Amino acid sequence: MATTTKSERLELRLTADQKQxxxxxxxxxxxxxxxxxxxxxVEEAGEVIRQERQLRMSKxxxxxxxxxxxEPAKSxxxxxxxxxxxxxxxx
Numbered sequence: 164m165a166t167t168t169k170s171e172r173l174e175l176r177l178t179a180d181q182k183q184x185x186x187x188x189x190x191x192x193x194x195x196x197x198x199x200x201x202x203x204x205v206e207e208a209g210e211v212i213r214q215e216r217q218l219r220m221s222k223x224x225x226x227x228x229x230x231x232x233x234e235p236a237k238s239x240x241x242x243x244x245x246x247x248x249x250x251x252x253x254x
Contacts, residue, residue: 173204 177185189199220228 189196
């Protein structure tokens with residue numbers, strides 16, 4: 164298994180009690196503070212990101228959304244002409 168070089172640091176401000184509890188928990192589990200903390204921080208960060216990106220809606224809202232998607236496409240005035248024009252970013 165390949166190892167990734169760890170070149171970044173993250174500094175935290177803690178109370179003395181927080182630091183002591185983390186150090187004690189790490190020692191009890193036989194790990195360094197880094198080995199103890201990083202997986203927990205990464206897991207929590209992933210969960211926060213997942214929740215932010217997840218679309219949530221009620222069944223009624225979902226059904227309404229799907230009904231709109233199932234409707235035939237509507238013609239938008241001028242859209243076909245716009246799509247035929249050369250792109251403004253073309254060279």
